[in-house]
Amino acid sequence: MAPLKITVIGTGYLGATHAVAMAELGFEVLGLDVVPEKIAMLEAGRAPMYEPGLEDLLARHVAGLPGSSGRLRFTRSWEEVGAFGDVHFVCVNTPQKHGEYACDMSYVDAAFESLAPHLNGPALVVGKSTVPVGSAARLAAKLAELAPAGADVELAWNPEFLREGFAVQDTLHPDRIVIGVRGERGEKLLREVYETPMSEGSPLVVTDFPTAELVKTAANSFLATKISFINAMAEVCEAAGGDVVKLAEAIGHDERIGSKFLRAGIGFGGGCLPKDIRAFMARAGELGADQALTFLREVDSINMRRRGHMVELAREAVGGSFLGKRVAVLGATFKPDSDDVRDSPALNVAGQIHLQGGQVTVYDPKGMDNARRVFPTLGYADSALAAARGAEVVLHLTEWREFRDLDPEELGAVVTDRLLLDGRNALDPARWRAAGWTYRAMGRPQA
Incomplete structure (x- = not known):
């Protein structure tokens, strides 16, 4: 039997990673995007975003590059994709609707409507995008209506669980593989696709469409709740004089709770957690189950409140007003090992301080270009x-290793005041205080 040929529709963060990982697993892969600039970058072996290890794999597999396997190509032709693929992965974006909590399904719908008319023979279409529960059933009906091959075209849902900064690892060695299917053929084909990671021990969970759709949003909602919980405890610790870092350490030793995602700070951001929990709430309301997820409103509220609290701490630290004050912000991305500034708490705090009259200068190891596009009026520097x-206060807002490794004495030599606010509770207070810095962090005693 001939080896499967795979297409990946959408070459953003998810799609580019998935396409190159499929080539690494040995498949012939054809990636499609409607943006010519993305295709040109990928064909040159350059990733459209920063992700550790991604460009190394592109160099290893993109056709036309010296020494590559040639297993990965890119196109803008839906006709070529339809003729090429046995399995088509749909990896397009599902952003939050403007002015609403709900998910914008327009890119997913457009992808299915563009692909289906070119499916003239047996094929499996696999949704990887994060969608509202109930979408897969609707899209399966759309495929049946629009695909010339009719019933020979099946749909499966295979949610992604990528962590930015670890996306290549998470694709090649997933901690679980979830597939929602209606028939044995779809399951058989996906078992073939994921044969290598399954043979290495990645568990496979086979389920129906609705459960597969719910897994990603349920997982993200749980993680968001855990982060907001410890941030709520930070608020209580500040009021009571406690230390949230020690509190998190103590409760984290309970194996039922665990220590991951228990670091208090300015909260979560990025392109997934915020919009996914909001879309989950919106969809639950449409299904008449809105009361089941009302707690997520408080999770979201706590998270957004942390940004304002950091601004208040900084304002208080510089004497009650930002006017004429120089503020250094270390970090622009929503997390380290990424260039993603979507809904970034760090950049949001920087922007709020700037709007209140502060002279803000930002540095981030990888996110500078994206930050400039979002907030062109902020100041930017090429190093910490x-x-x-000349800064009167330094804010540590993204947990890059480069910032943890900073020399407090060296940094202290260039500032006006040795005043540090650690928005990630990631720096060593004793080390900075020993160098004469006033160190403050959310949910911790001042000394």
């Missing part, structure tokens, strides 16, 4: 030292 020069 340059950002801190």
Whole structure:
């Protein structure tokens, strides 16, 4: 039997990673995007976003590059994709609707409507995008209506669980593989696709469409709840004089709770957690189950409140007003090992301080270009030292290793005041205080 040929529709963060990982697993892969600039970048072996290890794999597999396997190509032709693929992975974006909590399904719908008319023979279409529960059944009906091959075209749902900064690892060695299917053929084909990671021990969970659709949003809602819980405890610790870091350490030793995602700070952001929990609430309301998820409103509220609290701490630290004050912000991305500034708490705090009259200078190891596009009026520097020069307060807002490794004495030599606010509870207070810094962090004693 001939080896499967795979297409990946959408070459953003999810799609580019999935396409190159499928090539790494040995499949012939054809990636499609409607943006010519993305295709040109990928064909040159350059990733459209920063993700550790991604460009190394592109160099290893993109056709036309010296020494590559040639297993990965890119196109803008739906006709070529339809003729090429046995399995078509749909990896397009599902952003939050403007002015609403609900998910914008327009990119997914457009992808299915563009692909289906070119499916003239047996094929499996696999949704990987995060969608509202109930979408798969609707899209299966759309495929049946629009695909010339009719019943020979099946749908499966295979949610992604990628962590930015670890996406290549998470694709090649997933901690679980979830597939929602209606028939044995879809399951058989996906078992073939994921044969290598399954042979290495990745568990496979086979379920129906609705459960598969719910897994990603349920997982993200749980993680968001855990983060907001410890941030709520930080608020209580500040009021009571406790130490949220020690509190998190103590409860984290309980194996039922665990220590991951228990670091208090300025909260979560990015392109997944915020919009996914909001879309989940919106969909639950449409299904008449809105009361089941009302707690997520408080989770979201706590998270957004943390950003404002950091702004208040910084304002208080510089004497009650930002006017004329120089503020250094270390970090622009929503998390380290990424260039993603979507809904970034760090950039949001920087923007709020700037709007209140502060002279803000930002430095981030990988997110500078994206940050400039979102907030062109902020100041930017090419190093942490340059950002801190003349600053009256330094805010540590993204947990890059580069910032943890900073020399407090060296940084102290360029600032006006040795005043540090750690928005991630990731720096060593004793080390910074020993160098003469006033160190403050959310939910911790001041000294």
